[in-house]
Amino acid sequence: MAIIDVVKYQAEENQFVWKFPSVDLRIGTQIVVNPAQHAFFIKGGEIFDEFTNGTHTIKTENIPLLNKIINLPFGDKSPFQAEIWFVNLLTKLDNKWGTTSPILLEDPKYGIIIPVRAFGQYGFKIGNPRVFLENLTGNLPSYSADKIQEYFKGKIISSLTSLISKKLVLDSISILEINVYLEELSLYCQDKIAEEFKRFGLELVNFYFLSINVPENDKSIEKLKEAKDLVAKVKIAGKELYQMDRSFDVLDKVAQNEGGVSGNLMGAGLGLGLGSGLGSQMNSISSNLNTNSSPPPPPIQFHFLIDNQSTPINDINLIKTMISHGEITRQTMVWRQGIDNWKLITDFDELKILFSQTPPPIL
Numbered sequence: 001m002a003i004i005d006v007v008k009y010q011a012e013e014n015q016f017v018w019k020f021p022s023v024d025l026r027i028g029t030q031i032v033v034n035p036a037q038h039a040f041f042i043k044g045g046e047i048f049d050e051f052t053n054g055t056h057t058i059k060t061e062n063i064p065l066l067n068k069i070i071n072l073p074f075g076d077k078s079p080f081q082a083e084i085w086f087v088n089l090l091t092k093l094d095n096k097w098g099t100t101s102p103i104l105l106e107d108p109k110y111g112i113i114i115p116v117r118a119f120g121q122y123g124f125k126i127g128n129p130r131v132f133l134e135n136l137t138g139n140l141p142s143y144s145a146d147k148i149q150e151y152f153k154g155k156i157i158s159s160l161t162s163l164i165s166k167k168l169v170l171d172s173i174s175i176l177e178i179n180v181y182l183e184e185l186s187l188y189c190q191d192k193i194a195e196e197f198k199r200f201g202l203e204l205v206n207f208y209f210l211s212i213n214v215p216e217n218d219k220s221i222e223k224l225k226e227a228k229d230l231v232a233k234v235k236i237a238g239k240e241l242y243q244m245d246r247s248f249d250v251l252d253k254v255a256q257n258e259g260g261v262s263g264n265l266m267g268a269g270l271g272l273g274l275g276s277g278l279g280s281q282m283n284s285i286s287s288n289l290n291t292n293s294s295p296p297p298p299p300i301q302f303h304f305l306i307d308n309q310s311t312p313i314n315d316i317n318l319i320k321t322m323i324s325h326g327e328i329t330r331q332t333m334v335w336r337q338g339i340d341n342w343k344l345i346t347d348f349d350e351l352k353i354l355f356s357q358t359p360p361p362i363l
Contacts, residue, residue: 008032009039009086016126017133017143020084027080031056036089038129043082050130087133091205092145093123097153102215103161109174112224112308116175117213118160120186123205124148124197132201148202155196163189175214176224182209223308302351305333305342320354326361 004022007029011018033039033053041049041063049063102115126132136151137143167173167188173181190207197204214221301314306327313319322328333342334351346352 004029006030006032007039007084008034009037010034011037011086011088011090013090013092014145015142016088016145016148017137017140018086018088019141020086021141023081023083025058025080025082025084027058027060029058031058031084033086038087038089038126040085040087040130040133041082042085047130047133048082085133085137087126087129089126089129091123091125093121093205095122095124095145095149096120097122097156099157099160103157103164105161105165105168105175107175107224108169108172110224110308111305111310112220114175114214114220114224115218116178116215118164118209119211119213120207120209122156122190122207124202125205126201127198127203128201130201135200152197156193159193159196160189163192174224178212178214182212185209226309301336302348303335304328304345305335310335316354319351320358323354323358324361330355 004025007020008031009018009020011034031039031051032055033051035053037053039051040047041051041058098119099117102117104113104115106113164185167185168175168178178185186208190204193207194204301312303310303312319328328345330344330346332345334345334348335342
């Protein structure tokens, strides 16, 4: 049995934990700990001492418990068996992360779900060597940066879905604008993810989003862009002009679908109803343009969830028309000011009755 006199470790960049290959030590063995290293003296699976950078000599004075765990038949030079573990405290910054499959995020402005991919980089170091050794290393003779990356990859990706969603909702950021906020999003996620690293003795030095990719050819993106354009149109033209434009669209559909007695009758009825609605809207707009007095308070406005978009409508005739065309059904979700959440249209008595007053759509 060769007795070891000097124990030291030439650290490698990718190696974070390393066990000295021999356990044959003696009283007087020196342990050399280089800068950015931490060493542990272990006997029987129990940590008896730890050493920071410098040269340390194993003595019963330094480690009083040695007298209890080894026999000393040879005096101060007594041989014994114990383990010396080294922990590398260097910072590793070039760790890549990325989503293997798209994560689904709901746009907080327009309510449309979009699949996105995210990619980035993070840096870490061992902040609490003892916690890291006890919780992650176990009895492995070494522990590399690759193992740390593999272990935390799933935790990072699973956390990102909820973290990005929360940040978008908190700051009302559309997915179409998300790349403008990458730096702010990076700091927010780093603060949250760091807690998980800390549990295992690691310190998350930095965390970056390099890019968040949105599939341009995805149908959901097309809907999102349409919703954005629609909101811009309403802001520019005003809600009344927008509703009038929608009324013209419905009239155009009716004209295209007219045919036969029932079609002509339905078209005539719709024309009368919509004409009345359009007339009232035009009168309202004209009145607002030609008077300096404040406009009368608007009627209760309902918001209908149509094609994953919130569409405000307060014209009963228009609602009837959309019911007859199947654009609004009994399963349509509706919201109005004063309620906490979206509800089925049939939960509103004033809307439910419209289904008994309007002919069903012709299939």
